[in-house]
Amino acid sequence: MIPFEEAKKRIKELRKEIDHHAHKYYVLDDPEISDVEYDRLMEELTELEDKYPELKTPDSPTVRVGLRPIDSFKEVVHEYRLFSLDNTYSAEEVTQFDKRIRETLNINLVQYVCELKIDGLSISLKYEDGLFLRGATRGNGFVGEDVTENIKAIKSIPLRLRENLSIEVRGEVYLPKDVFNELNKIRAESDLQLFANPRNAAAGTLRQLDPREVSKRKLSAFFYQIVEPERYGLKSQSEQLGFLKTIGLKVEPNYEVADGKEDVIKFWKKWSGLKTSLNYAVDGTVVKVEDFHSQQELGYTTKAPRWAIAFKFPAEQATTKLTGVTLGVGRLGTITPVAELDPVQLAGTTVKRASMHNFDFVREKDIRIFDTVVVEKAGEIIPQIVRSISDKRTGEEQRIDPPSQCPVCGGQVGKEREEDVALKCLNPACPAKLSRRIQFFCSRDGMDIEGLGEKLVGRIVEAGLVKRPSDLYKLSEGDLLELGEGIGEKTAAKLIEAIEKSRKNPLFKLITGLGIPGVGSKLARDLSNYFGSLQAVISASEKELKEVSGIGEQLASDIRNYLNASGVREEIEELMNYVNTQEESVGGVKPLRGLKFVVTGTLPSYSRKEIQEKIMELGGELVSSVSKNTDYILVGENPGSKEGKARSLGIKIIGEREFEEMVKS
Structure with a gap:
């Protein structure tokens, strides 16, 4: 057993470290470590406090859910506390959980409901007479943030329930994986820092101050709990989930009723292998006692219900050797260190390279060439280095220092602003920056110049034919033919034709x-x-x-x-x-220029995408919510609450026929 004074010192260190990471995770939405690493710290602290209960204090991380939210949004005091869950990673601990439940209830077999644990952001919503009233984040469980306007921008959350109920529900906001991938693609093209995982992106999005930005990111949500479910005649968790679906709220569809711990473990094993098939990130299962009367009898600890536990999936991590570092230069000059690895299998794919984010991260984590490192897939998608294993060092490891000059052009490097994290090449004529810039200019979202891909752009830049995008329009077929191998007269002619075609782009x-x-x-x-x-x-x-x-x-x-x-x-x-x-x-007259439109309901002749594209093509601007700045609301069948709000604000309400009259040439 660890001596008292040593335990006292370690407890102090753990609390400081856990508080730091809790602040990064809950307050700043910018986690530095994985859930597995965080849980290990909590487990160590819990064990020490159990051995020395006299060292446990009211402000210990083990007796509270999180930290006080930041003041960017109005605070919401939760009438009913939002508890967190105790975690387990092993079948043995689930067996102990089941044994405790059975002994407390004095029964031989307990029915549980197993649900997939969505890796997102917890929310609590209130409805009054069926209408959405308020949305809040969990915060520290007692006080959250009012995100009502942002919740309205999430299309999977109904503004009116199917029944006129006054009810409070809890759920999880998440970002679908395909949306996450597209969002990171756009951010990469704009040279913005990538989101590490869908959860981080969802949390950052829900806390945007502008609901219009939230609407663009296509968040979604699943619901799993009703405050005081007995008021609605419900007696069990499975009934509760069915009721949530009945009133129009989205429920994760893969839950199952389990007869005893064997079924619980079987469900966990099944979804450990199937989780990557889903379009949303899940990091485990939530196991809940099915019967509400039994839940009440079991009660709560200071931070979690005794009748539920999070049975987490094994971390998608692997150990391998870091053999080298490649430095990439983006179109705005950002220099990014990428780890070259001995190939390793991770989440069904072979990983040879992994992100190290930036040089501050490399320094803080003390990652070195020839280190044995732990690699994981952030959000099961992007390979990244988690940490090095210093115990396995041989003395041959080499420090990874920031470059003193650009790895491509040899130019000066530095940070544009003192508070920046990114190290950049400051040479405006850097060929790497130029090549990336030209590639982006020619891309499908840009000027869409067919045939000018990464390799050919690189050759054109290397040959000195193009020093900036405007030089593309000075190229001749003869210039391209001088590139030699792979560029014949037919190819050169097609490229010049594609460049000429782009002159008339919108x-x-x-x-x-x-x-x-x-x-x-x-x-x-x-x-x-x-x-x-x-x-x-x-x-x-x-x-x-x-x-x-x-x-x-x-x-x-x-x-x-x-x-x-x-x-x-x-x-x-x-x-x-x-x-x-x-x-x-391009496209003639723009009759809707400067006009803001809200579209609601189902139109007879247009799909939602078709009408949105037409409005934008004709110069109009689409907004997601009705405000005093809205010029028109275009209404179809089943328009919902937006039409009522438009009437109260005196906004012009039109149907499809009136819209067609407006845009006649």
Whole structure:
């Protein structure tokens, strides 16, 4: 048994470390360690406090759920506390859990409900007479944050229930994996930091101050609990889940009623192997006593129900050797360290490379070349280094230091701002930056120049034929033929034809191709529709930029700074000599320019996607919620609560026929 003074010292260290990680996770939505590592710290602290109960204090992490939320949103005091769950990773501990339940209830067999544990963000919603009233995050279990407007932007959550009930429900907001992948793709193209996993992305999204940004990210939610379910005549967890579905709330469909611990373990084993087939991240199963009367008899500890436990899946981790480091340079010059690994199987794929995020991360985790490292798939998708195993070092390991010069051009490197994490190449003429920039300009979302892929762009840049995007429009077939191998007359002619075709592209494709940080194709279209010309966009003040839906103060500043950067304005002005820069010159008259539309209900002649695209093509702007700034609400069948709100605000309400009259040429 560890001596008292040593235990006292270790408990103090653990509390400090756990509080740090809890703050990063619960308050900042920026976790530094995996759930497995966090749970290990908690387990060690719990064991020490159990051995020395006199060292347990009221502010220990073991007796509270989390930390006080930040003040970005109005605080919500939960009328009924949101508890956390105790975790287990082994069948043996589940057996002990079952034994304790049976002994307390004095029965031989306990029925449980096994549900998949969604890896997202806990929420509590209130409905009054069937209408959505308020949404709040869990926070520390006692006090959360009011995210009502953001909840309204989640389309899987009904604004009106199927029954006129006053009810409070609990659930989990999550980001589907396919949406997560697309979101990270867009962020990579805009040279923004990638989200580590879907949970982190969901948490960050729900805490956005602008509901319009939340709407763009396509969050979803599952529900699993009703506050005081007995008020609605419910007697068990499976009845509760069925009732939630009946009133129109989304329930994770794979739950099962289990007869005893053997069925519980069987369910856990089955989904340990099947979890990657789902389009949402799950990190275990939740095991709950089925009968509500039995739940009440079992009660709660200071932080968790005694009648439920989280049976976590084994971490998707593997151990391998880090054999080298590759330095990548993005189109904005960001230098990223990527670990080269001995091939290892992880979550069904062979992993040879893994992200190390940035050099601050490498330093903090003390990761070295030739280290044995633990690799995991963040959100079961992106391979990343978790930590090194220093006990296995031989003395041959080499430190990974930030480069003193750009690995591609040899230019100066540094951080653009003191608070930045990213190390960048500061040479505006860096060929790696240029190559990436040209690739993005030619991409499908950008100017969509068919045939100009990564390899060919690299050859063109290396040959000195192109030093900036505008140089593409000065190329001749003869220039391309000089590249030699693989470029014949037919290929050269096709490439020149594709370049010529791009001159007439819609303005929003040009704006996308410019690679303005934070501006993807959707926002580029909004900028094009709002300002009408490239000249107006590049001349807009921060105040004018903020008038465009989806652009807040920080993004407006980032756009303005980028457009003012050395060489950027000159390049844009050069491009204006070769390509379309006027919204009016493509697609004719824009009768909806400057008008904000909300679409609700089902239209007779258009799908939701078709009507949205038509509004944008004709210069209109789509918004997700009705406000005093909305110009029109286009209403179909079963419009929901938006029509009522529009009437109360005096917003013009039109149907499909009136819309068609508006847009007649």
